[in-house]
Amino acid sequence: MRNVIRINDGWLFTLDGKTETVNLPHTWNAFDGQDGTNGYLRTKATYSKELPKSDKKTFLECRGVNSKAEVRVNNELVAVHEGGYSAFRVDISDYIRYGCRVDITADNSPDESVYPTMADFTFYGGVYRDVNLIEVPDCRFTMNDYGSDGIYITPRRVGEDGWELSIKSLIDNADCSHKARFTLIDADGNEKASTIADLRPIISAKLPVEDPVLWNGRKNPYLYTVRCEIFDSTTEEVTDNIDIRTGLRExxxxxxxxxxxxxxxxxxxxxxxxxxxxxxxxxxxxxxxxxxxxxxxxxxxxxxxxxxxxxxxxxxxxxxxxxxxxxxxxxxxxxxxxxxxxxxxxxxxxxxxxxxxxxxxxxxxxxxxxxxxxxxxxxxxxxxxxxxxxx
CATH class of the missing domain: 3.20.20.80 (Glycosidases)
Known part of the structure; x- marks a missing residue:
């Protein structure tokens, strides 16, 4: 099963040759970034952490590193991400099986190749959102689609009063003997509809919505959940699972x-x-x-x-x-x-x-x-x- 482990605590933070222990989220501009002069520190610094051995397929997920990030594992550069506001993931499976050291270098120095370069707000430097380890099975909802879950749910009106959910999902290693199941659950936890699909790199499925309740803004922000599962078609064992909330609206x-x-x-x-x-x-x-x-x-x-x-x-x-x-x-x-x-x-x-x-x-x-x-x-x-x- 998919397992998300938050690893925010106990990072070694090194700036200008000085090292201290910090917890995430963290920025080095917490105080100098708000005086209105744009004279705050724009530089690069490194966050380091030792990770224990794991035999699981493991991705490092950074939810926000501003504004350019370099990720090294055991001193080897494994990823560069340009843009300080979106999540990104790095496969570290080959390293963590022996235990490894992860170094995330955040850089908010002026850089003409990355937006933004000029604005009336502060470009804070740091690893300022959560960092996670995500353990996944070999056959899974993709981990390689721009930091997303690889599942896209589109509500559509059918006829005058009917609704359905159109689902597109991307699968890594779809050649296994598993199937995918998508189940619609209402706000009270009741299962309303379910469908099963054979695994392929791109799956398309639809779920009908009986007695639909609309997401209607401040009046009634009603949310459904779509439970997305990959399971062994022989044993029925669920091997990957993601719950995604959605709402019916146009x-x-x-x-x-x-x-x-x-x-x-x-x-x-x-x-x-x-x-x-x-x-x-x-x-x-x-x-x-x-x-x-x-x-x-x-x-x-x-x-x-x-x-x-x-x-x-x-x-x-x-x-x-x-x-x-x-x-x-x-x-x-x-x-x-x-x-x-x-x-x-x-x-x-x-x-x-x-x-x-x-x-x-x-x-x-x-x-x-x-x-x-x-x-x-x-x-x-x-x-x-x-x-x-x-x-």
Whole structure:
């Protein structure tokens, strides 16, 4: 079975030749990153940890390292990730079977190849979200799809009142004698529908939804769960399992009349939210995320723009639960350069794939104030059209 092990405690943090023990989440800009002068420390530092032996297929998962990350195992470079706001995974199975040392180098130095390069917020340096070990079987829901679960659930209206869930899942090592099962579970824990599919690299399946209850924003943020399983077709033993929450909803935007959720006009009243706190920087915990949700709800908002980058998956979960409508976006901001086009697209694909199943998200933002440091030109327009097509 899949096993997720959080390994936030007891990392050796080395900056400018000095080493101390820290727990994650952590940033070295907790204090100097908020004085409004942009004079905060922009450099690189390393987080190190010894991992015990394991004979399991194991991936290292970093939920957020800003803004460029290098991962070394036993001093060997095994991964580079450019972009400080999305998750990424590294297969360390060949190393951890003997026990190994992991070094994660975070770098928030100015870098013209990675968005953002200019903005009115702090580019905090550090490993500021959770780090996990994920143990998985050989035959599994993919671990190699831009940090996502590799399962994409799309609610669709069928006829006037019916709904179904269209499921696409990606499988690693699909040539085993296993099958996949997808089960719809309502908010009370009742199984409502189930379907079984033969394993192949890409599986398509559908689940009908009887007596559907819609995810209806602040009125009724009703959530279903889709239990996704891979099981041995002979013994019925479940070997991989992921539960994904989803909601039934549809929306459209009319240029004259505004936003509509499930056919009902809603006036969007919202705020913009950054992921930091005084004397903590961006190394905040679930407690601060929940406090921010409460503040947003207390002012009467029904929507939130998550400025200007992918935020913690836990915060999207809270938005799903509370019925907040979410504008999610990538940090393509202030200053355009064609040399960053590939990085911008990578961050957009990661944002969408890692957050596809959140019913609260209604918009993928592809840029913000991109002409602050220059005027619109043909290259910029061509680039934005491409990003729109990707989204």
């Amino acid at each position: 929306y459209h935007i009319d240029s004259h009349k505004g936003f509509f959720l499930n056919g009902e006009h809603i006036k969007l009243q919202g705020v913009s939210r950054h992921q930091d706190r005084e004397n903590m920087g961006n190394a905040i915990t679930e407690k601060q995320h929940a406090e921010d949700i409460k503040i947003i709800l207390d002012v009467g908002a029904n929507s939130v723009r998550l400025a200007h980058y992918q935020q913690n998956s836990y915060f999207y979960d809270l938005c799903d639960e509370s019925g907040l409508l979410v504008w999610a976006e990538v940090p393509v901001i202030s200053r355009f350069s064609p040399k960053r086009n590939e990085n911008a697209e990578q961050q957009l694909v990661e944002l969408i794939k890692q957050n596809y199943n959140h019913p609260s998200i209604f918009c993928w933002g592809i840029e913000n104030e991109i002409t602050i440091a220059g005027s619109a030109n043909k290259k910029l327009i061509t680039f934005l059209k491409h990003m729109h097509k990707v989204a």
